[in-house]
Amino acid sequence: MKKFAVGIDIGGTYTKLGLVDEKGNCPVQSKLPTKGHSDIDDYLRKIKTEVDKLVDEIGECELIGIGIGVPNGNYFKGTIEHAANLEWKGIVPLIDKLKPIFPDIPAILTNDANASAYGEGIFGAAKGVSEFITITLGTGLGSGIVINNKLVYGNNGFAGELGHTRAVENGRECGCGKKGCLETYCSSTGLKRTLLEMLAVKKAPSKFRDLGINDFHGEEITEEALNGDEVAKAAFEKTGYILGRSLADFVAFSEPKAIYLAGGLVSSGDLLFDPTRKSFEEHLMTIYKGKVEILPSGLMDMNAAILGAAALIWNEYQ
Amino acid sequence: MKKFAVGIDIGGTYTKLGLVDEKGNCPVQSKLPTKGHSDIDDYLRKIKTEVDKLVDEIGECELIGIGIGVPNGNYFKGTIEHAANLEWKGIVPLIDKLKPIFPDIPAILTNDANASAYGEGIFGAAKGVSEFITITLGTGLGSGIVINNKLVYGNNGFAGELGHTRAVENGRECGCGKKGCLETYCSSTGLKRTLLEMLAVKKAPSKFRDLGINDFHGEEITEEALNGDEVAKAAFEKTGYILGRSLADFVAFSEPKAIYLAGGLVSSGDLLFDPTRKSFEEHLMTIYKGKVEILPSGLMDMNAAILGAAALIWNEYQ
Numbered sequence: 097m098k099k100f101a102v103g104i105d106i107g108g109t110y111t112k113l114g115l116v117d118e119k120g121n122c123p124v125q126s127k128l129p130t131k132g133h134s135d136i137d138d139y140l141r142k143i144k145t146e147v148d149k150l151v152d153e154i155g156e157c158e159l160i161g162i163g164i165g166v167p168n169g170n171y172f173k174g175t176i177e178h179a180a181n182l183e184w185k186g187i188v189p190l191i192d193k194l195k196p197i198f199p200d201i202p203a204i205l206t207n208d209a210n211a212s213a214y215g216e217g218i219f220g221a222a223k224g225v226s227e228f229i230t231i232t233l234g235t236g237l238g239s240g241i242v243i244n245n246k247l248v249y250g251n252n253g254f255a256g257e258l259g260h261t262r263a264v265e266n267g268r269e270c271g272c273g274k275k276g277c278l279e280t281y282c283s284s285t286g287l288k289r290t291l292l293e294m295l296a297v298k299k300a301p302s303k304f305r306d307l308g309i310n311d312f313h314g315e316e317i318t319e320e321a322l323n324g325d326e327v328a329k330a331a332f333e334k335t336g337y338i339l340g341r342s343l344a345d346f347v348a349f350s351e352p353k354a355i356y357l358a359g360g361l362v363s364s365g366d367l368l369f370d371p372t373r374k375s376f377e378e379h380l381m382t383i384y385k386g387k388v389e390i391l392p393s394g395l396m397d398m399n400a401a402i403l404g405a406a407a408l409i410w411n412e413y414q
Numbered sequence: 415m416k417k418f419a420v421g422i423d424i425g426g427t428y429t430k431l432g433l434v435d436e437k438g439n440c441p442v443q444s445k446l447p448t449k450g451h452s453d454i455d456d457y458l459r460k461i462k463t464e465v466d467k468l469v470d471e472i473g474e475c476e477l478i479g480i481g482i483g484v485p486n487g488n489y490f491k492g493t494i495e496h497a498a499n500l501e502w503k504g505i506v507p508l509i510d511k512l513k514p515i516f517p518d519i520p521a522i523l524t525n526d527a528n529a530s531a532y533g534e535g536i537f538g539a540a541k542g543v544s545e546f547i548t549i550t551l552g553t554g555l556g557s558g559i560v561i562n563n564k565l566v567y568g569n570n571g572f573a574g575e576l577g578h579t580r581a582v583e584n585g586r587e588c589g590c591g592k593k594g595c596l597e598t599y600c601s602s603t604g605l606k607r608t609l610l611e612m613l614a615v616k617k618a619p620s621k622f623r624d625l626g627i628n629d630f631h632g633e634e635i636t637e638e639a640l641n642g643d644e645v646a647k648a649a650f651e652k653t654g655y656i657l658g659r660s661l662a663d664f665v666a667f668s669e670p671k672a673i674y675l676a677g678g679l680v681s682s683g684d685l686l687f688d689p690t691r692k693s694f695e696e697h698l699m700t701i702y703k704g705k706v707e708i709l710p711s712g713l714m715d716m717n718a719a720i721l722g723a724a725a726l727i728w729n730e731y732q
Binding site (some may be wrong): 103131226227241243244246249250251252253254255256257258260261262264265272273274341345346348349350351352353379381382383387388 | 567573591663664702
């Protein structure tokens with residue numbers, strides 16, 4: 097009987113789920129709103145209903161486990177802890193609550209950035225690579241670090257917060273309470289803040305002079321930069337410069353074989369990769385120069401979040 | 415028969431060696447000059463003679479292996495690679511050359527900073543701790559990172575160069591060719607450079623106004639600071655501030671349980687630890703605050719380098 101892992105990606109707005117086979121195929125998937133379920137037990141029963149529907153769709157199959165990616169997920173405790181974008185406040189024992197609903201299969205959760213790293217390693221561009229880092233450039237900057245084929249969790253499960261390392265001294269205010277964090281520069285939000293800064297620095301004409309920052313959109317910044325907008329181009333240059341410089345420091349920590357970039361910002365392609373790679377090589381110690389690649393995620397146009405969550409299970413199973 | 419590992423610390427000037435039992439006792443030790451042996455085979459034969467003497471001194475015993483700590487030592491290849499402070503240039507296949515001389519026991523080498531981390535974990539303050547970082551503040555800044563009870567080597571054996579992460583933007587020139595590296599601020603050399611800077615910044619009287627930087631000595635800076643020299647105190651304050659801030663970023667990478675400080679500068683005690691801990695807590699992300707300790711090495715007044723080298727062997731043996 098064909099085996100599948102259930103991959104569940106719990107986001108602030110939607111929860112996406114799918115059945116994923118050992119090769120990373122996801123033939124059936126579904127989604128439901130995360131919002132509007134202040135009662136978590138009610139939410140988990142709806143998840144159960146969706147999973148049952150997916151199994152019916154597939155026909156005969158065996159579920160080997162449930163993997164969950166969720167903001168502030170604690171792998172060690174199976175809990176969601178103080179997630180700012182979710183309705184459930186405080187510490188939620190998600191895995192304990194899931195057990196009676198799915199009594200026969202194992203369930204594991206981790207934070208969404210770590211799930212991405214699992215996905216990249218099991219199904220994506222990092223397949224067969226034992227030392228790598230994934231950086232997800234979305235609204236914020238998430239990161240997952242793999243050393244010796246294992247995800248780095250740290251002493252309490254909170255390792256890998258590279259978005260909150262210091263990119264700029266006394267820099268931009270970050271949601272975490274610190275200043276100058278990498279994610280305030282390198283993320284879709286960071287790009288918009290940099291565009292704003294560049295509108296102040298530069299005199300070139302730009303479509304964005306007529307818009308407020310709340311009306312900036314990543315795809316449009318890319319499009320205008322490709323059309324020659326000097327200000328938008330400068331925003332990408334600075335984003336890449338700061339990202340490359342920080343990635344060079346991360347290499348001095350774990351010396352990965354490669355760093356994979358994922359998330360919405362990566363669809364900007366060379367606009368982002370060119371200045372990032374240039375700054376990266378410039379800031380690397382000599383012993384690392386030319387030896388570490390910066391590559392796009394292998395899961396860019398796929399259900400990366402569902403695959404990542406399911407990879408948690410396939411990783412244990414294999 | 416009592417078992418011992420041979421620990422060999424190869425420094426630029428001297429090579430120190432000793433026999434170390436499983437508890438970290440080192441009842442016999444010896445040293446010979448590293449300099450003046452342009453012929454490495456000749457040098458290794460002298461090592462053999464010294465080891466034989468140590469065994470004779472102990473009487474009946476069993477040697478379980480040879481552990482070597484050496485600058486630019488490559489654990490994977492058993493080589494010394496382009497070590498600036500040693501006479502042997504290029505890539506030296508030390509382990510291959512050692513094999514015919516000690517045919518019956520295993521030999522392993524690693525760089526001196528990694529050996530310190532092994533020593534701390536097996537015999538020192540990090541015994542039983544599975545997630546930690548050691549920082550050795552000597553002439554430079556060496557570091558060893560332990561994750562999940564294993565030393566982090568990286569893809570080619572060059573992980574853990576935390577002394578060459580960016581502490582200050584466009585900062586001091588570093589021997590590695592980059593600018594603003596942590597070791598240009600946080601090391602005994604860094605302290606002297608900071609003292610020089612503080613002599614320029616401050617107007618307070620200081621004994622050091624009559625000395626050139628080549629006549630600054632770490633112990634004297636400590637002594638004067640304890641005697642109330644405002645300039646020397648300010649130099650320690652700045653050193654601790656910069657160190658604590660960088661250590662906070664390292665926590666965002668691997669979330670260790672503790673960070674152990676070793677090396678000559680650590681004998682300055684609270685002069686260094688107080689501002690380091692203060693800055694560390696100030697710069698940590700909220701989720702880490704109060705959860706990661708900065709502690710002195712447990713091997714401060716011992717043959718830390720010999721113990722570290724021997725720990726390489728005991729680590730494999732246990």
